[in-house]
Amino acid sequence: MVTSDLIDTHKVEAILGLQTLEEVLSVGEIVSKAQIPALSLLDSVPRWALDRFSFLVQVSPSHQFAQMKAFVAVLESCGWNSFTFIYEDINSASTLVMPHLMGAIKESGVQMSSIVRLSSLSSSSLLGELGRINTKPCRVFLVHASLEMGIHIFQNAKSLGMMERGYVWITTNLITDLLHTVNSSVFSIMEGVVGLGSSFPEHDSRFHDFSAKFQKKFKIEQPEEETNIPGIFAVEAYDATWTLALALSRENMSGQKLLDELSSISLTGITGEVQLINRQSIASHIFQLVNVIGKYYRQLGFWSDGLGFSEVINDTVTYNTSLQNLGHIFWPGKPLHTPRGWSIPTNVKPLRVGVPAVAIFKEFVEVKYDHNNHSFTVTGYSIELFKETVKRLPYYLPYEFYPFTGSYDSLVKQVYLKNVDAVIGDVSVVSNRYQYAEFTHPFTETGLMMVVPITSYHQQWLFVKPFTYGMWIITILFSIYNALVIYLIERKHSPELQGSVMNQTGILLSLAFTRTISKNSDEVHSNLTRMTTVAWIFAAIIIGQCYTASLTSMLTIRRLTPQVTDYEALKNANAVVGYGKGSHVARYLEDVLGFKSENLRNFTSPEECAYSLKNRTMAAVFLETPLTKLFLSKYCKSFTPAGTTFRDGGFAFVLPKGSPMVPDFTKALLNVSESGTLRDLEKRMLGSEECVDQDAIHDEYGSLGLSTFWSLFLLTGGTSTVALAIYVIISLRKYYQREGVSPITIISDIRKYLMYRRKRLSRKVSDLESRNTLEMT
Structure with missing residues (x-):
């Protein structure tokens, strides 16, 4: 109207x-x-x-979204990722800040712990709401209310002890922009409060002129008011x-x-x-930050959208992302350091943490039962890592462990069914599990690996491996060719190179496979022979040394090769492959890799896995990468990874879908890793990756045994035996020819001797039987 x-x-x-x-x-x-x-x-x-x-x-600039971004920047600078929002619901405008606040925290890792809506100045309702949020771990509060409501909030908070050390109070411009109008008694109950307020150039001459006129007129019209600064x-x-x-x-x-x-x-x-x-x-994008101290407040500095914090605003100012660079801030209770933003609440229920009770690798998680006392203890790498992570959360979080004996999929589903609040252990990040829960950042390596038995590279024909077949052929051909050249040159001058065709052939082959001819240099008649011999010896020395070095490397360096290198070969051969009981690997082997379900076998311990591989009841096993390392540290001389490393999510902590703790846990996990604690835990709980296999299939790879060179011994022994047999036959033949004895006579004499020995043996057996018969009677 x-x-x-x-x-x-x-x-x-x-x-x-x-x-x-x-x-x-x-x-x-x-x-x-x-x-x-x-x-x-x-x-x-x-x-x-x-x-x-x-x-x-x-006509007034809109700055609520930028102000909320400034608030989030303060929280991130101080390391707080959770806060409680207190606002006054007295008109529609007071609630318009909510979308801006949600938009600002959406762009960051900050979360709203709880919301307090105030609609009256009743002390009983204020005390009730403040008492309720005081039972929660969060100790950072953002107040968006009128000045009158703000004063009542701080009066009641002071009576509850919520203006002491450990608490953080931050006000928006609704209160901060009017702090110049309150008296010293209000500042005394607000001591330690940090305020975000609107900013304008207060040192500008235009403001000074306006301020002087404003104060003069204000004092005339409102003489009872003490504060008259615009x-x-x-x-x-x-x-x-x-x-x-x-x-x-x-x-x-x-x-x-x-x-x-x-x-x-x-x-x-x-x-x-x-x-x-x-x-x-x-819109305005610059806000001032003030700190209530004693009976007044002081300006800390400014925050500019897109630039950060600064002590002043001018063209030469240096901006930074840390609030600490603005100087010391007097928080409630005047602590020496920035409050951590959380505290032990009075009635927080412990987090129910599910753990696998039948984990295969006890190094990750093991549940030990004490049936006498009806209790249990939970140990392992995952457990210790969880404890270290909880210590780094920005709030207090009590917890209790609950063992679970089902499969890992069933264990994750317990989070969805609200039977537990979290799951830890050797639990893999798998896509189909996201329908029931969410995962933190993986704390182990990712991947799924195939492990198979190994075979030694040391074979009986290893001595031929240093050279390729082409190299061996060329070496032999050139050796024969060089020997033939020397033979042709020296043949007329050396009686030893003459004789029958058989004799000359033997001499030629002897020359081909010896480093030099048996004659000394004085007995060589041609310089062409000397030139050929020098070149041949030089080449032979180089080739021989290279052969020796290559063979030495092959013999002294342990080389193990997998018996199977491709999972397709196992699948095509209908081979049996193994997986850890209760894990998601069985589904991956069947659905992704295409193995038949009847060819899949589970195992319940590393020992059972090793036994099955050694006895060929399983041709290969599939393990997550961290479990593969643990298994190979025990059986590194017997088994080896082979083939491709398949994609897998790694191990992570499991939390409910939409849980605000997921980013907190992820950030805390990264802190554990970056501080070096994760590496220390790995060394202490999982051990080093050095081989400790005490039950290897191949005993001593460092020592060379008969199996490596038996073919060489067979070759040289066989050659010597054949040569000896030929020599004996030829010698005997010459002897009997010289004595005039026929070979038929020799055979007849041998037969007579053998018959004589047989008769004597038969007679001794008969005498022994007769003697035994008399003794028995």
């Missing part, structure tokens, strides 16, 4: 004010019908309201008035023309540049 009267009776051409959303909505509809611009000083006019009411203009609200109203006055000063400005003129004006006011875009003042 008042607005209509102003328009109809007083014929106003514009309206300035509208500080609440209710005023904006009621007046906006009226002025839009009358086509008279209405300038609102509310800094959070919704965009939909401006679109609905075409003559509504927001704040951001007075300054913004002053700039808005100047903007409207400048537009009205133009000729024939009213209605739509006046609205267009307001949008075209750009001036430098006390708050800075004043400009309207789409009937909305350009």
Whole structure:
């Protein structure tokens, strides 16, 4: 009614004010019908309201989203990732900050622990709400309320001991921008509070002139008020008035023309540049931070969107991301260090943590039962890592372990069924498990590996391996060729190189496979022979040394090769492969790799796995990478990884879907890793990766046995035996020919001798039997 009267009776051409959303909505509809611009000083006019009411203009800059980003920057700088939001629900405008707050924390790792909605100044309701949030671990509070409500909040918080050491209180501009108006008694109950407030150049000469005039007039009109310093609200109203006055000063400005003129004006006011875009003042991106100390407050510095924190605002300032660079902050209770942002609550229920009771590799998790005392203990690498991670959470988190005997899929499902609150152990990150829970960042290597028995590279024909077949052929051919050249050159001069064809052939082969001829240099008649011999010896020395070095390397370096290198060969041969009982690997082998279900076998311990591989009841086993390392550290001389490492998610902690603790645990896990604690735990709990196999299939790879060279011994022994046999036969033949004895006679004599020995043996057997018969009678 008042607005209509102003328009109809007083014929106003514009309206300035509208500080609440209710005023904006009621007046906006009226002025839009009358086509008279209405300038609102509310800094959070919704965009939909401006679109609905075409003559509504927001002249105070909107900075709620940027202010919430500044708040998040403070939290991240201090290492706090959780806070409690306290707001006053007295009008619609107070709730408009919520979307901006949610948008700001969405872009960060900060989370809202809880929300407190206040709608009255009743001390009992305030005490009840504050007492409720005081039972939670979070100790960081953001207060978005009017100054009057804020004072009541801090009075009740002080009575509950919530303004002491360990607590953090941060206020928005609704309180901070009015701190200059309160007295010292209010500061005493707010000591330690950090406030985010609007910023404008207070040292500018225009503000000084305005402030002097403002204080003079204010003292005349409000003589009872002690504080008369103008704040951001007075300054913004002053700039808005100047903007409207400048537009009205133009000729024939009213209605739509006046609205267009307001949008075209750009001036430098006390708050800075004043400009309207789409009937909305350009947003402010700079906020001041203040700290209540003693009976007043001091300015800490500024935060600029996209730049960070700084002590002052000018063209040469250096920005940084740390609030600590602005100087020491006096938090509640005046601690020497920044509060950690959480504390031990009074009634927090312990986190129910499920652990696999039948884990195959006890190094990761093992449940030991004490049946006498009806209790159990849980140990292992995953358990210790969980404890170290919880220590680094930004809040207190008690927990209790609950053993589970089912499969790992069933264990993860318990989180979804709310039977447990988390799961830890050697639990792999698998895609189908995401329908029941969420996972932290993996704390182990990822991958699935195939492990198979090994075979030694040391074979009976290893001595031929240093050279390729082509090299052996070329070496032999050149040796024969060089010997033939020497033979042809020296043949006429050396009686030893003459004789029968058989004798000359033997001499030629002897020359081919000896380093030099048996004659000394004086007995060589041709320089061509000497030249050929020198070149041949030089080449033979180089080739021989290279052969020796290569063979030495092969013999002294342990070389083990897998018996199978491709899982496809196992699948095509219908070979039996193994997996850890209860793990997701069985499904992967069947669904992804294509193994038949009847060819899959599970095992329940590393010992059973090794026994099955050694006895060939399983051709290979498939293990996650961390389990593969543990297994091979025990059986490194018997088995080896082979083939491709398949994609796998690694081990991680399991938490409920949508749990706000997932980023907290992930960040804490990274902290454990970066601090070196993770590596220390691996060494202490999982041991080193050095081989400790005491039950190897191949006993001593460092010593060379008969198996390596039996073929050489067979070759040289066989050659010697054949040569000896030929020599004996030829010698005997010559002897009997010389004595005139026929070979037939020799055979007859041998037969007679053998028959004589047989008769004597038969007689001795008969005598022995007769003697035994007499003794028995």
